[in-house]
Amino acid sequence: MKIVFYGAGNMASAIFEGLISSSLLNSHDIYLTNRSSENRLQDYQQKLNIRYSYDDMALLTDADYVFLAAKPYDFDALAERIKDKIQPGNHFISIMAGISIHQIKTKLKTQNPVARIMPNTNAQVQQSVTGITFSEAFDDSHKAELFNILNSFGTALEVEEDKLHQVTAITGSGPAFLYYMYEQYIKAATKMGLDKEHVDAAVRNLIIGTGHMLEASELEIEQLRENITSKGGTTKAGLDALKKYPIEDIFKDCLEQAIKRSKELAE
Ligand SMILES: NC(=O)C1=CN([C@@H]2O[C@H](COP(=O)(O)OP(=O)(O)OC[C@H]3O[C@@H](n4cnc5c(N)ncnc54)[C@H](O)[C@@H]3O)[C@@H](O)[C@H]2O)C=CC1
Numbered sequence: 191m192k193i194v195f196y197g198a199g200n201m202a203s204a205i206f207e208g209l210i211s212s213s214l215l216n217s218h219d220i221y222l223t224n225r226s227s228e229n230r231l232q233d234y235q236q237k238l239n240i241r242y243s244y245d246d247m248a249l250l251t252d253a254d255y256v257f258l259a260a261k262p263y264d265f266d267a268l269a270e271r272i273k274d275k276i277q278p279g280n281h282f283i284s285i286m287a288g289i290s291i292h293q294i295k296t297k298l299k300t301q302n303p304v305a306r307i308m309p310n311t312n313a314q315v316q317q318s319v320t321g322i323t324f325s326e327a328f329d330d331s332h333k334a335e336l337f338n339i340l341n342s343f344g345t346a347l348e349v350e351e352d353k354l355h356q357v358t359a360i361t362g363s364g365p366a367f368l369y370y371m372y373e374q375y376i377k378a379a380t381k382m383g384l385d386k387e388h389v390d391a392a393v394r395n396l397i398i399g400t401g402h403m404l405e406a407s408e409l410e411i412e413q414l415r416e417n418i419t420s421k422g423g424t425t426k427a428g429l430d431a432l433k434k435y436p437i438e439d440i441f442k443d444c445l446e447q448a449i450k451r452s453k454e455l456a457e
């Protein structure tokens with residue numbers, strides 16, 4: 191199998207590093223290219239033993255899956271770069287937020303199979319939550335093979351294309367929203383009298399531990415919270431303070447704005 195990444199930035203690198211860590215593929219099955227920063231590709235070649243090229247004909251020849259991993263506003267230039275070199279066996283996998291399958295087929299001037307995926311950077315540790323939508327031309331055997339690839343760096347779920355806006359907001363951008371929340375928690379905790387290094391390490395381990403609890407426990411998140419909330423104790427006091435603020439509305443606004451942006455990118 192030959193997989194080519196057009197784009198080797200934050201999201202693409204999380205995917206191919208996750209792919210290689212999963213040992214599903216040999217690193218020599220993966221080829222990278224980007225716009226111009228060859229030194230970044232040389233670094234990946236040295237670090238991960240993957241190959242890179244700027245020869246599009248060579249890259250696309252015998253390529254089974256071609257990941258489109260540029261930013262949405264760079265897709266026009268990317269399409270111009272490859273549209274006349276597309277091979278019959280190329281299956282296109284777009285990770286570009288908002289750009290529809292129709293737009294991809296139109297700009298690439300192709301009827302080849304196209305899939306849109308919406309992963310997140312947790313792919314780097316094989317924990318991505320990935321939404322996927324297929325064009326009609328995607329046959330069942332390639333669908334199964336692509337699910338195998340996606341499940342090697344997390345879990346994949348097929349959705350209707352118009353639901354990818356929500357997936358992009360909730361789980362594609364999701365890690366950034368949670369990281370922001372962790373940052374605010376750490377900022378508040380460092381105002382409680384402990385030194386910042388201690389708080390950083392402690393909260394990072396708190397988050398990791400809570401993640402492991404979510405992985406190991408079958409209890410609802412609400413029950414896990416209630417198990418910590420001793421009657422009349424410190425947790426109850428803290429939660430009563432938290433509940434004074436419209437936190438659900440805050441996240442509703444956050445997600446609505448992210449969904450709105452995803453739809454704007456599709457225009
Ligand atoms: N960063 C994230 O957490 C996620 C990003 N995405 C999507 O992934 C895509 C890339 O995002 P990032 O990795 O964050 O951006 P980035 O800026 O880190 O990487 C973009 C890459 O595209 C390359 N590129 C640009 N024009 C090109 C061209 N004409 N030919 C070949 N390569 C070209 C750049 O050289 C760079 O390697 C975006 O469309 C974004 O919507 C999707 C899910 C999560």
Ligand SMILES: O=C(O)[C@@H]1CCC=N1
Nearest residue numbers: 287358359362363364
């Ligand atoms: O911020 C963005 O547009 C990309 C898509 C989801 C996460 N990052």
